[in-house]
Amino acid sequence: MAEGTLLYAQSGGVTAVINASASAVITEARARKVNVLAARNGILGALREDLIDTTRESAASIRALAHTPGGAFGSCRYKLKSLEIDKAKYDRLLQVFKAHDVRYFLYNGGNDSADTALKVSQLAKTYDYPLTCIGVPKTVDNDLAVTDTCPGFGSAAKYTAVSVREAALDVAAMAETSTKVFVYEAMGRHAGWLAAAAGLAGKHADDAPQIILFPERAYDEAAFLAQVSKVVARVGWCVVVASEGIQYADGRFVADAGGGKDSFGHTQLGGVASYLAGQVKNELGMKVHWTLPDYLQRSARHIASKTDWDQALAVGKAAVQFALKGQNAVMPVIVRTSDAPYRWKIEAAPLTKVANHEKKMPNRFIRRDGYGITAAARTYLEPLIRGEAYPPYARDGLPAYVSLKNVAVKKKLPKWQG
């Protein structure tokens, strides 16, 4: 039996498969006779010493966790700053770890979380406290460096491509007398990965989505509207997928332009799809519909990608294995070894290479006209949405998602004055 306890925490936005990583962490740790605590609501739970005792959960619950979306232990948006500025918080973390004999800290998240895990490992070394810190990759934004992709992205990408294909069939059927243009708003403030994934819905020139708007390209309204007109003239209808982060050439977000005052003088919440739909209606006089899937796209476990799910499980399992081998300050990353057939493996990457780096979408993934994806993008994206990983359903027609007991262990320290 390994010495000490393993603490698992996840921070930032949750995904359809982050719980699969958690399930794999707990399953692997149980097999190695290591107790797992989970911080409630991410790093905040660690600071507050609010630590969930996962040994209270049945094996069946931990298995069901693997097909449950959301974040079963909670998450948070709470960024630790530098060791200098937030020294007291890092010190508190180490006190909590010591109090509960935490020797392995697994932190599931994006760039910021990788950075926090790295800083904690550095401080532990300074204090000579034996701690192995592992980052576990996760984000629907697919913007983590080094790793081929991030668990969570593939499932959101599959949701996007499937939804766009289905909505397009609806629009195509109705276009003659009803909606001619449909606008789909995809997540992605800084990079158009999910908007690009929508491109997988179409194979031929006139398939939907006929127009994708990427944050990597300046939004030119006149050019966009001209393109919509051209597509409608040729195809009879047009599906537009817009990344929430698209900007004008001067850097203003289009989503901000969408905001305004309603008839009561209240501030309207903006939105790219709503704005673009309004412009199509006002400037082109075409009937338009639009959708903002918002959280539905990142929580849609019912249409998860099997590739994504497998990778979420694999990084969870590898994280425990790396931890127990003492591979400090690393992250299990996905390495693609072959496109066709698609093959991948897990390797350990130093957190220094992941923290605070951002993976941009390569220029060669965007078609020259700026409105679609290239063959290279398809080669990269397509394997990530491959395969289905349906959750089991109960008799009532709903997925059988689990609720954990989430019982905290007894606190040993004074209350955190954070």
Next chain:
Amino acid sequence: MAEGTLLYAQSGGVTAVINASASAVITEARARKVNVLAARNGILGALREDLIDTTRESAASIRALAHTPGGAFGSCRYKLKSLEIDKAKYDRLLQVFKAHDVRYFLYNGGNDSADTALKVSQLAKTYDYPLTCIGVPKTVDNDLAVTDTCPGFGSAAKYTAVSVREAALDVAAMAETSTKVFVYEAMGRHAGWLAAAAGLAGKHADDAPQIILFPERAYDEAAFLAQVSKVVARVGWCVVVASEGIQYADGRFVADAGGGKDSFGHTQLGGVASYLAGQVKNELGMKVHWTLPDYLQRSARHIASKTDWDQALAVGKAAVQFALKGQNAVMPVIVRTSDAPYRWKIEAAPLTKVANHEKKMPNRFIRRDGYGITAAARTYLEPLIRGEAYPPYARDGLPAYVSLKNVAVKKKLPKWQG
């Protein structure tokens, strides 16, 4: 071999399973050696003599049609008025029918379509033209009279309940430091059937959705905001499902209140969820997210209800059987014979009882406080979302939806001057 040709047309909004009915119509007709023509883009195709020859489609395509969303022959929003006002159009329809020896007219749609089918049957009788007219039920709005439910509704209902449950898990995980209130906008301009279906996502008092806003209840903003505050205080977060058709006590649509001018003076497209989210943010100061699934909810074949799919197939098959038996001016409707276990059968209902009637949601389905559904509503709704009917997926991770050839037969009449 039966005499004459069968003409199939579908009008109004399409659904995830309307093609299943079409597939069943063609399959049953082929078994009975009856040729099927399909009007392109609904009744417009019939008026224009734009008739698709379904015999050109392979058996495999017709099988695949059963799992393809949208409307493969196209649809339209085009309402025929009374026999007096639109006499020329009804006459044209009969001319087209005669020219192509159409003896069976199957019209798939909602109230309006049932009314059109009825009128065509009356006119044929007047002219002594042997024609059997059958309505085929369809609508995600679930507002057709007589039938227990409408094919298309169950799948949209399942999409709604599953999506709300999944999004709620996301919100619950993030609520402490991020989004506290999530607003989901459901289709339903006149009746809150889909909003009610969202209620299936929760079993206990504090499960999401904690608040449902029905068009059957006047929207009281102060009461709504107070309820949101109460739920957030108790649960920590709140999921609101709002029917697009909610109205103030004076009859104004809340969705219209949502519209306004953006910062450029452009008209903003309104929306209930956007408006409610804005009010929660402005009045309660809570972080809020919202979603407008729009067409995604009615085209989501990937999460179709097995019950719904079975019923869509059954009404298609029965429509052909009724037609060949000469049961004129009827609609195959779904009759529920038992709640538990859920049992149903198909019967023929006179179109006179379906046309121009609207099924309202019973008062006893809405909880006394107006914010949720009752046990009676669950008993009715739950069987309708039961079972999964996944489409097959291709190697590329996308559903294998079919595109038909849709080749028209040769025209025999002068061009329609409609």
